[in-house]
């Protein structure tokens with residue numbers, strides 16, 4: 001007798017589910033024991049520990065915030081990391097308490113962007129050992145992207161423009177720096193000022209008084 005297919009879960013009917021068409025549930029694989037180590041489990045191979053501060057948009061003594069490598073599809077995707085090579089459950093009380101403060105701060109900083117309605121905060125930690133908290137911005141008005149499928153929508157949407165991305169990163173970094181630390185993200189060069197007629201004013205024009 002043939003196995004009957006696993007019924008599809010209810011979320012495939014949600015308006016936020018990004019796919020349509022015919023689906024079937026994958027067969028469950030056998031559990032792996034022991035599990036393989038994650039990337040950067042050893043501090044010597046940890047990309048976060050090796051990364052210089054200028055790979056981040058904002059830093060302080062104990063925390064760093066970085067952007068994705070390329071412009072995301074969502075208006076903003078950021079990662080919050082402790083400087084110390086620790087996973088979430090290993091954070092000492094000081095860092096654990098600061099994680100709460102930093103989470104609220106980064107959420108507010110991203111939500112201050114004009115085109116952002118909500119910021120989703122996630123920690124998975126299956127891929128990379130060094131603790132990293134994800135912050136993903138849902139575009140304002142994009143009700144279809146509400147909820148748990150937002151990370152998928154990030155990959156589905158076309159990337160935002162480099163200029164918009166850089167400008168938003170600089171705004172978030174400046175917002176964070178209001179509470180301390182150093183903003184490292186700079187706004188993009190404004191190319192439209194490049195033509196000669198818009199170049200620097202002549203010295204006489206500068207002398208206004």
Ligand SMILES: [Zn+2]
Pocket residue numbers: 040043046047048049084085086130
């Ligand atoms: Zn590390």
